[in-house]
Amino acid sequence: MTAEFWITQTFNGLSYGALLFLLASGLSLIFGVMRIVNLAHGSYFLLGGYVGLSVAWRTRSFVAALLAGALAIALIGVGMERLFLRRLSGQTLGQVLLTIGFALIFQDLALLLWGGDPYSLPVPPALQGVLTVGGLRFPRYRLFIMALAVLVGASLWLALDRTRVGAMIRAAVDDAEMAQGVGIRVPTVSMGVFALGAFLAALGGVIGGGFLGVYPGLDFEILPYAFVVVIVGGLGSLPGAMVGSLLVGLLDNFGKALFPELAYFTLFAPMALILALRPTGLFGRT
Amino acid sequence: MRNRRAVVVGVTVAAGAAVVAPFLSAYPLTLLTQAAIVGILAMSLDLLLGYTGLPSLGHAAYFGVAAYAVGILSTEYRSGFFTCLLVGLTLATLTAAVFGLLAIRATGTYFLMITLALGMVVWGLAFRWVSMTKGDNGIAGVPRPEGFLPWSLGAPLPFFYFTLLAALVAWTLLGLLVRSPFGLGLMGIRESESRMRALGYNVWLHKYLAFVIAGGFAGFAGVFWAYYNGFVSPVDVQLVTSVETLLMVALGGPGTLAGPALGAAVIVFLKNFVSVYTKRWLLILGAVYIGVILFAPRGVLGAFRRER
Numbered sequence: 001m002t003a004e005f006w007i008t009q010t011f012n013g014l015s016y017g018a019l020l021f022l023l024a025s026g027l028s029l030i031f032g033v034m035r036i037v038n039l040a041h042g043s044y045f046l047l048g049g050y051v052g053l054s055v056a057w058r059t060r061s062f063v064a065a066l067l068a069g070a071l072a073i074a075l076i077g078v079g080m081e082r083l084f085l086r087r088l089s090g091q092t093l094g095q096v097l098l099t100i101g102f103a104l105i106f107q108d109l110a111l112l113l114w115g116g117d118p119y120s121l122p123v124p125p126a127l128q129g130v131l132t133v134g135g136l137r138f139p140r141y142r143l144f145i146m147a148l149a150v151l152v153g154a155s156l157w158l159a160l161d162r163t164r165v166g167a168m169i170r171a172a173v174d175d176a177e178m179a180q181g182v183g184i185r186v187p188t189v190s191m192g193v194f195a196l197g198a199f200l201a202a203l204g205g206v207i208g209g210g211f212l213g214v215y216p217g218l219d220f221e222i223l224p225y226a227f228v229v230v231i232v233g234g235l236g237s238l239p240g241a242m243v244g245s246l247l248v249g250l251l252d253n254f255g256k257a258l259f260p261e262l263a264y265f266t267l268f269a270p271m272a273l274i275l276a277l278r279p280t281g282l283f284g285r286t
Numbered sequence: 287m288r289n290r291r292a293v294v295v296g297v298t299v300a301a302g303a304a305v306v307a308p309f310l311s312a313y314p315l316t317l318l319t320q321a322a323i324v325g326i327l328a329m330s331l332d333l334l335l336g337y338t339g340l341p342s343l344g345h346a347a348y349f350g351v352a353a354y355a356v357g358i359l360s361t362e363y364r365s366g367f368f369t370c371l372l373v374g375l376t377l378a379t380l381t382a383a384v385f386g387l388l389a390i391r392a393t394g395t396y397f398l399m400i401t402l403a404l405g406m407v408v409w410g411l412a413f414r415w416v417s418m419t420k421g422d423n424g425i426a427g428v429p430r431p432e433g434f435l436p437w438s439l440g441a442p443l444p445f446f447y448f449t450l451l452a453a454l455v456a457w458t459l460l461g462l463l464v465r466s467p468f469g470l471g472l473m474g475i476r477e478s479e480s481r482m483r484a485l486g487y488n489v490w491l492h493k494y495l496a497f498v499i500a501g502g503f504a505g506f507a508g509v510f511w512a513y514y515n516g517f518v519s520p521v522d523v524q525l526v527t528s529v530e531t532l533l534m535v536a537l538g539g540p541g542t543l544a545g546p547a548l549g550a551a552v553i554v555f556l557k558n559f560v561s562v563y564t565k566r567w568l569l570i571l572g573a574v575y576i577g578v579i580l581f582a583p584r585g586v587l588g589a590f591r592r593e594r
Contacts, residue, residue: 037398084576092395093341096581097536100529101575108568220525224406231399234502261417264410268403271389275400279391 007136009253015142017249019212020150022204023222024229025156025241026197030237031187034195036085037092039099041201042223043106048073048202049214052112053121062124069206070199077198081191084099101102107219116216121209141210148207150198153242160238169193173236225252228271243282293461296544300454307446315442316514321554322446322453323510327548328534329460330503336533336540337464338496339476343398344405345531347385348378348501350523351408354506358418358519359427367431374509375502381408382501390494405528417554424519428512449510453509453547456503463499472496473541530555545558
């Protein structure tokens, strides 16, 4: 166990956490406003990756892949929310079954359209290679993910904390009924938040395509991570999603490196501990 | 008795299956066997979801723990049926006892998410703890139970009767449980936790015991599943298996026991028939989820139930 091991693993954990933040911040916001447990959230991540892949093949543009993947999935999210989930507001079990139904359909459609082979998203040359600092090697792409997550996190925080729309969202999170009462169009806010959540998850999927790859089964593999982040951080809390993502990224990386056979245990045992001490998560409110 | 119709339907279907079984070929017989086993799993979840109002998203965990116990014991140690049954039940119950301590603290959506995450712990172990579980390859070659009955359980027909008997035992025990004062307490908690607390009931203990008992019965199903399939793999403990069980309960009508068992049979037959005709059965299963929720939210049997 050299210092190099610890630094490299910490770096890898933080960059994985940055990717998880993109995925989980949307899930947390959606939950905060609409109290929906969205089991199709991992599917947004996977579909975003696939759409991004197709666009990247056609246009050879990484930016186009990012935007097209995220926007396409945001549209799917809006459709799901408007046409289906809205009818089931307040029915937790119904929402769970509905979103898992969609997750299965998306899984099968992805298999039908993109086949069963794993792919890797082509990364632009500027983001390839490694940055060497004091003899330690840091992949540029992972640095890029961390920078993007910081950017997204800061924008979200500014938007939520400093703008009128952000205030409306926070009001809807705190008490949807009262927010409706003072004239905030909660259904419109819900739709926007759902679209944003799907957008962020798909953005994560396109970016994840550059180092995790895109392959069948990724949707249900990544979903529990998003859930653990949200559980640890507290439902509906943006700071919670940030801290939770980094914690989960680090735990997962060190778990896999130090105890490969018990990797999930090292991820879930601390989650259980946090829950035992704070049932609503680190930043959650009751 | 509110559930009399469910009991009548359940008995009729079980008796019908028992009568026609000797005339069936091997394939429909294995489907009936599968339906009986998965029916036990669905009934065990109904105790939580239908009677206590706790929607668990990790119920496959206890099912899988028991199935793995049987798989490992019967292949590595050549253990007999009763050893496997006992160890499987004990481990599943213990797992539920530990998970329950964490999960019962939470309510509503938190409960869903925590049970999902706890279920994933078991999946992760099944997938990664390769020296114990053989990882993704699974444990193959689980032999059918032998030597404690005067006839062999190797053939499909006797094994079907064996699992049908197990399902009837589970149904009877769970039926007695939900009609007991304890079971009525659970239903009270489902309707209003605060009222039950005000009446002096220990709500936490009721929920916890229901959670542990449901885990034990899921383990009971898991034991038979390992013997039926002859194979145990991470698929048995994955999230989709847990959610499929929820679908069976929702389809059959929560809080009727027989309903979820029939829901299980419907899904088992549907899955197998559809997969004969098309590779796209996940697509169809997904559509079934959405259809059930939109058009029969109280379940197929629930649709016949009188209003409370």
